[in-house]
Amino acid sequence: AQSVAQPEDQVNVAEGNPLTVKCTYSVSGNPYLFWYVQYPNRGLQFLLKYITGDNLVKGSYGFEAEFNKSQTSFHLKKPSALVSDSALYFCAVRDWSGAGSYQLTFGKGTKLSVIP
Amino acid sequence: NAGVTQTPKFRVLKTGQSMTLLCAQDMNHEYMYWYRQDPGMGLRLIHYSVGEGTTAKGEVPDGYNVSRLKKQNFLLGLESAAPSQTSVYFCASSELAGGYTGELFFGEGSRLTVL
Numbered sequence: 001a002q003s004v005a006q007p008e009d010q011v012n013v014a015e016g017n018p019l020t021v022k023c024t025y026s027v028s029g030n031p032y033l034f035w036y037v038q039y040p041n042r043g044l045q046f047l048l049k050y051i052t053g054d055n056l057v058k059g060s061y062g063f064e065a066e067f068n069k070s071q072t073s074f075h076l077k078k079p080s081a082l083v084s085d086s087a088l089y090f091c092a093v094r095d096w097s098g099a100g101s102y103q104l105t106f107g108k109g110t111k112l113s114v115i116p
Numbered sequence: 117n118a119g120v121t122q123t124p125k126f127r128v129l130k131t132g133q134s135m136t137l138l139c140a141q142d143m144n145h146e147y148m149y150w151y152r153q154d155p156g157m158g159l160r161l162i163h164y165s166v167g168e169g170t171t172a173k174g175e176v177p178d179g180y181n182v183s184r185l186k187k188q189n190f191l192l193g194l195e196s197a198a199p200s201q202t203s204v205y206f207c208a209s210s211e212l213a214g215g216y217t218g219e220l221f222f223g224e225g226s227r228l229t230v231l
Contacts, residue, residue, distance in 0.1 A: 009156075032218060034218040036220075043120070043206055043208075043222030043224045043225055044206070044208075044222045046218075046219050049219070051217065090158060092218065094216070094217075094218050101147075101166050103149075103161055103174065104218055104220065106158045106159040106160075107158055108156060108157060108158040
């Protein structure tokens with residue numbers, strides 16, 4: 001089975017500073033990787049995905065992610081953090097369910113706090 | 117746009133009681149999913165459906181049943197609730213292609229407490 005790991009439970013960053021939320025993956029074959037964001041008391045929202053092509057993927061709200069095959073990582077980044085970026089971030093990988101369908105397997109999440 | 121709607125948003129049950137969570141989507145999506153979210157555990161897939169009349173087990177299906185009688189609705193049932201089922205439940209949907217590209221649309225969640 002495919003899996004992702006988010007090594008940090010929480011990341012704190014000052015407003016205006018660059019932010020990085022880390023994700024590493026373990027897959028057999030080509031990885032299909034995703035980032036989702038969850039604001040307080042809301043459902044998850046899709047941010048971006050890597051399927052194939054450029055290693056730097058751009059997504060919503062100014063976020064981007066860098067796919068690194070040699071380090072099996074897919075870190076989420078933003079050049080300048082906003083207080084409104086404070087949320088829970090989930091990395092996910094596409095996995096074959098064995099029942100004729102692909103599913104998403106999520107990491108445990110990283111809480112991002114942007115300090116004014 | 118309503119998107120994915122879950123009802124109820126909050127519910128408190130006693131051990132052994134039964135209940136049903138309703139998920140409705142208005143995007144004509146084929147795929148629908150039920151996840152549970154627990155602190156430190158992330159999201160875990162309970163059951164899913166690849167189309168009307170179909171259901172399949174996910175990672176943590178025990179204690180839950182589901183039905184997809186209509187394309188737009190996906191019901192999650194607890195026949196005999198247990199405290200271990202205290203959680204936040206999320207429904208999601210995706211287009212047929214979305215099931216392959218990972219773009220899921222989530223509801224706002226249903227918080228269930230089992231005493």
